[in-house]
Amino acid sequence: MGKRKADKDKDKDKTSKKAKKAAKAGPPVSPLAPAEGFPPIPPIPGVRFAAAEAAVRYAGRLDVMLAHVDEGAAIAGVFTRSATRSAPVLWCEECLAGLSKGGRRGGYAILANSGNSNAFTGAVGRAAVAATVEATAKTLGVPLEHVFTASTGVIGEPLPAGRIAEKLADLAAGLNEGGIERAARAIMTTDTFPKGAFRKADLGETEAVVAGIAKGSGMIAPDMATMLVFLFSDAAIDGKLLQSMVAKCADATFNAITVDGDTSTSDTLIMAATGKAAMKPIRHGADPRARAFREALEAVMRELAHQVVRDGEGATKFVEISVTGARSPAEARKVGMAIANSPLVKTAIAGEDPNWGRIVMAVGKAGAHADRDRLAIRFGDILVAERGFVAEGYREADGAAYMKRQELVIGVDLGVGVGAATVWTCDLTSRYVEINADYRS
Amino acid sequence: MGKRKADKDKDKDKTSKKAKKAAKAGPPVSPLAPAEGFPPIPPIPGVRFAAAEAAVRYAGRLDVMLAHVDEGAAIAGVFTRSATRSAPVLWCEECLAGLSKGGRRGGYAILANSGNSNAFTGAVGRAAVAATVEATAKTLGVPLEHVFTASTGVIGEPLPAGRIAEKLADLAAGLNEGGIERAARAIMTTDTFPKGAFRKADLGETEAVVAGIAKGSGMIAPDMATMLVFLFSDAAIDGKLLQSMVAKCADATFNAITVDGDTSTSDTLIMAATGKAAMKPIRHGADPRARAFREALEAVMRELAHQVVRDGEGATKFVEISVTGARSPAEARKVGMAIANSPLVKTAIAGEDPNWGRIVMAVGKAGAHADRDRLAIRFGDILVAERGFVAEGYREADGAAYMKRQELVIGVDLGVGVGAATVWTCDLTSRYVEINADYRS
Numbered sequence: 001m002g003k004r005k006a007d008k009d010k011d012k013d014k015t016s017k018k019a020k021k022a023a024k025a026g027p028p029v030s031p032l033a034p035a036e037g038f039p040p041i042p043p044i045p046g047v048r049f050a051a052a053e054a055a056v057r058y059a060g061r062l063d064v065m066l067a068h069v070d071e072g073a074a075i076a077g078v079f080t081r082s083a084t085r086s087a088p089v090l091w092c093e094e095c096l097a098g099l100s101k102g103g104r105r106g107g108y109a110i111l112a113n114s115g116n117s118n119a120f121t122g123a124v125g126r127a128a129v130a131a132t133v134e135a136t137a138k139t140l141g142v143p144l145e146h147v148f149t150a151s152t153g154v155i156g157e158p159l160p161a162g163r164i165a166e167k168l169a170d171l172a173a174g175l176n177e178g179g180i181e182r183a184a185r186a187i188m189t190t191d192t193f194p195k196g197a198f199r200k201a202d203l204g205e206t207e208a209v210v211a212g213i214a215k216g217s218g219m220i221a222p223d224m225a226t227m228l229v230f231l232f233s234d235a236a237i238d239g240k241l242l243q244s245m246v247a248k249c250a251d252a253t254f255n256a257i258t259v260d261g262d263t264s265t266s267d268t269l270i271m272a273a274t275g276k277a278a279m280k281p282i283r284h285g286a287d288p289r290a291r292a293f294r295e296a297l298e299a300v301m302r303e304l305a306h307q308v309v310r311d312g313e314g315a316t317k318f319v320e321i322s323v324t325g326a327r328s329p330a331e332a333r334k335v336g337m338a339i340a341n342s343p344l345v346k347t348a349i350a351g352e353d354p355n356w357g358r359i360v361m362a363v364g365k366a367g368a369h370a371d372r373d374r375l376a377i378r379f380g381d382i383l384v385a386e387r388g389f390v391a392e393g394y395r396e397a398d399g400a401a402y403m404k405r406q407e408l409v410i411g412v413d414l415g416v417g418v419g420a421a422t423v424w425t426c427d428l429t430s431r432y433v434e435i436n437a438d439y440r441s
Numbered sequence: 442m443g444k445r446k447a448d449k450d451k452d453k454d455k456t457s458k459k460a461k462k463a464a465k466a467g468p469p470v471s472p473l474a475p476a477e478g479f480p481p482i483p484p485i486p487g488v489r490f491a492a493a494e495a496a497v498r499y500a501g502r503l504d505v506m507l508a509h510v511d512e513g514a515a516i517a518g519v520f521t522r523s524a525t526r527s528a529p530v531l532w533c534e535e536c537l538a539g540l541s542k543g544g545r546r547g548g549y550a551i552l553a554n555s556g557n558s559n560a561f562t563g564a565v566g567r568a569a570v571a572a573t574v575e576a577t578a579k580t581l582g583v584p585l586e587h588v589f590t591a592s593t594g595v596i597g598e599p600l601p602a603g604r605i606a607e608k609l610a611d612l613a614a615g616l617n618e619g620g621i622e623r624a625a626r627a628i629m630t631t632d633t634f635p636k637g638a639f640r641k642a643d644l645g646e647t648e649a650v651v652a653g654i655a656k657g658s659g660m661i662a663p664d665m666a667t668m669l670v671f672l673f674s675d676a677a678i679d680g681k682l683l684q685s686m687v688a689k690c691a692d693a694t695f696n697a698i699t700v701d702g703d704t705s706t707s708d709t710l711i712m713a714a715t716g717k718a719a720m721k722p723i724r725h726g727a728d729p730r731a732r733a734f735r736e737a738l739e740a741v742m743r744e745l746a747h748q749v750v751r752d753g754e755g756a757t758k759f760v761e762i763s764v765t766g767a768r769s770p771a772e773a774r775k776v777g778m779a780i781a782n783s784p785l786v787k788t789a790i791a792g793e794d795p796n797w798g799r800i801v802m803a804v805g806k807a808g809a810h811a812d813r814d815r816l817a818i819r820f821g822d823i824l825v826a827e828r829g830f831v832a833e834g835y836r837e838a839d840g841a842a843y844m845k846r847q848e849l850v851i852g853v854d855l856g857v858g859v860g861a862a863t864v865w866t867c868d869l870t871s872r873y874v875e876i877n878a879d880y881r882s
Contacts, residue, residue: 080805082802082805082806083804083805083806083807083809083810083811083812083813084801084802084804084805084811084813084816085805085813119798119801120798120801120813120826120829120830121829121830122814122828122829122830123829123830124830154798155798155799155801155802156797156798156801156826156830156831218785219785219802221806260784260785261702261782261783261784262783262784262785262799262802262803262806263802263805263806264802265801265802265805341702342702342703343701343702343703343784343869343873343877344659344660344701344703344877347873347874347877347878348877348878350874350878351877351878353878356597357560357561357595357596357597358596358703360525360560360561360596360597360706361523361525361596361660361703361704361705361706362703363524363525364521364523364524364525364526364704364706365523365524365662365703365704366524368524369524370524370525371524372524372525372526372561373563375525385561385597387563388561388562388563389561389562389563389564389565389597390597428784428874428878429874429878430871430874430875430878432784432788432874433788433791433869433870433871433873433874434871436784436785436788436789436792437788437789437791437792437794437869437870437871
């Protein structure tokens with residue numbers, strides 16, 4: 001077998017000579033990155049983090065993170081539905097199914113690495129999961145089936161499980177409440193900035209923290225979760241309720257973004273609520289505190305999802321597509337995604353072209369119920385087209401000026417119902433093609 | 442209203458200053474264009490062609506074509522299913538529905554223009570169709586409902602019907618049996634070469650010609666037909682049988698190609714069989730001549746479909762994706778199209794990267810039944826991966842050498858059934874992004 005057999009699905013260093021040079025100086029941060037940098041996430045009682053350099057693919061960089069969650073936490077998760085999902089995803093699905101049947105006593109761990117996705121690695125991949133998960137369980141003294149794991153990077157190459165296992169003692173020793181930013185850095189691949197977000201949820205008797213980190217930049221068209229997302233809270237909440245909330249929020253956030261229409265084999269979202277906050281547990285959705293908690297959770301997830309789009313490979317524009325007047329929310333989503341994934345729409349946005357004809361095209365191909373003569377299109381507040389034709393007051397110059405913005409809102413009203421959905425995407429630039437084509441020696 | 446309100450969906454001159462300069466020298470012909478140039482299509486008894494410069498969008502180029510088909514021909518057609526399909530498409534659908542109910546005596550005409558697609562133009566668009574169709578019917582002395590029309594170019598701008606109508610007398614006077622290449626040139630937009638193909642079908646008592654022309658380069662993900670395709674034969678064949686054959690062949694040819702996953706609002710395929718050949722008509726599919734005719738028809742359609750892919754915007758590689766072992770042919774097609782439309786697969790091909798992990802990813806996201814541990818992937822004859830892992834004998838160097846070819850065959854066996862499908866696509870290069878982004882002043 002050759003030295004390198006497969007895809008670097010999203011590894012930062014899939015570089016041409018030119019790009020390698022750039023990488024030494026550090027890759028340029030996306031122009032859409034949050035200006036304020038990584039947010040000041042407060043400690044989440046019951047959760048500690050550590051990160052290490054394990055040379056999974058390249059030496060000298062953080063590439064493994066460990067999170068430890070105290071006993072008694074509620075755990076939820078959503079995963080890619082890809083038919084070729086990775087060995088770690090299959091393991092996490094099993095663990096979560098076991099927890100939902102009651103589970104065991106003991107703390108939890110999340111072990112994640114970048115540099116290798118351990119996907120399409122067959123029996124070797126399952127063995128690598130077993131090895132790293134066993135080492136984690138032993139080192140931390142938690143049950144084997146409480147160790148969640150996630151990997152991102154090359155598809156089809158054996159994961160160097162030994163190098164990760166060797167680092168576990170150091171990782172365990174380094175666990176601390178303030179380590180979340182380093183953890184976020186350890187899961188970056190083509191990402192140009194670490195992604196984090198938090199909210200404080202007012203739960204009446206107490207204020208709980210809801211925080212999370214994510215990675216993702218390309219191969220972003222999530223189906224139930226995107227890339228790697230780890231969420232934490234000190235709230236006390238029932239596990240099944242948490243799972244239901246997380247799944248619903250994922251649908252409105254991570255499942256509503258797309259960079260390139262390509263769905264990862266490794267998408268993993270795991271949420272741990274430690275119950276350390278001074279509060280009685282939230283046991284059902286009708287509890288008024290459930291709403292406050294869910295709002296905070298969805299806000300954190302939306303912010304992380306937006307950060308993924310803002311770090312889309314080659315992106316120069318952040319685009320919100322708001323579809324209204326559809327037969328159903330599902331049809332609205334379908335139209336939104338058809339627009340968000342259209343190469344012609346995305347290249348027009350890159351070219352700052354108010355190219356609404358391409359939006360008409362994408363609506364037409366979406367497969368949702370639409371009527372050409374009821375369709376209305378807006379750029380921000382500018383009415384561009386309505387009733388099957390260009391709007392009377394629309395001036396091309398206004399559209400062109402609008403498109404120069406870095407953040408765009410495209411509104412599409414189908415005029416055939418009340419279904420609505422919002423999706424987010426970025427533009428398609430030559431840089432995306434370069435990042436993904438121009439890296440072989 | 443501004444001077445220019447909408448998309449140039451596929452107009453050749455959507456140019457930046459740089460591109461404008463290049464256009465003056467003539468755009469570079471696709472490296473994948475047929476080496477032998479436009480084929481020597483023989484006259485098709487009963488069909489005559491003409492082309493003219495009508496300055497639909499730009500002066501000094503062929504942009505209108507007219508075909509006249511003698512009385513007694515069988516006519517078939519397939520059209521885009523886009524929900525935002527253009528006024529000419531709606532008109533053609535009506536005409537064809539009328540013909541299938543019996544139709545009238547008299548010859549037929551096909552009038553097509555480039556430079557403006559007359560799509561999303563509302564009542565103005567319908568009026569433009571009426572004006573050009575009426576002028577054609579009157580000039581040629583054929584029934585109004587025997588005049589098919591097609592338009593390709595800008596979306597959302599009124600079609601200058603008057604300028605086209607003015608040219609009809611000249612066009613009618615210029616009709617001749619040898620005019621098919623000029624007709625093919627008149628419908629080019631971003632196309633870099635005119636597309637034509639023919640076969641001779643051995644029908645026992647006679648040999649019939651089956652010939653066609655097409656245009657298409659971007660916005661190519663046909664749904665029932667691609668862009669503009671006009672097919673002709675002197676064979677005598679029942680209209681309903683012809684329609685059924687054309688629809689089936691379109692499914693295996695034009696509906697099996699994709700350049701960018703974007704479906705045009707204007708896709709139109711029209712076929713006329715004049716019945717001038719010295720033969721008794723083919724009345725049913727069981728007639729042994731039906732098979733010979735269908736084979737010739739499918740060969741012509743496949744060749745034209747391949748020419749569209751070979752002229753894909755920015756294309757440097759012609760890629761056949763052959764999927765076998767699926768639960769059904771439809772699932773095989775789904776997987777083939779997921780691979781063919783994946784930006785990550787297409788950029789890897791552009792980068793000559795034997796990036797089979799991305800093919801695994803695309804299979805996984807396709808939504809068809811697949812089993813990671815039964816999947817096999819081939820580049821040409823090279824077995825790359827099987828049973829959920831890289832193939833034992835696979836050497837990266839072999840894959841890398843294969844990817845340097847201009848014509849690639851990617852084989853995917855799902856191992857879960859006997860359904861098979863073949864689709865064709867091209868790579869995704871920075872040039873595609875430039876063509877579609879970098880043209881606004």
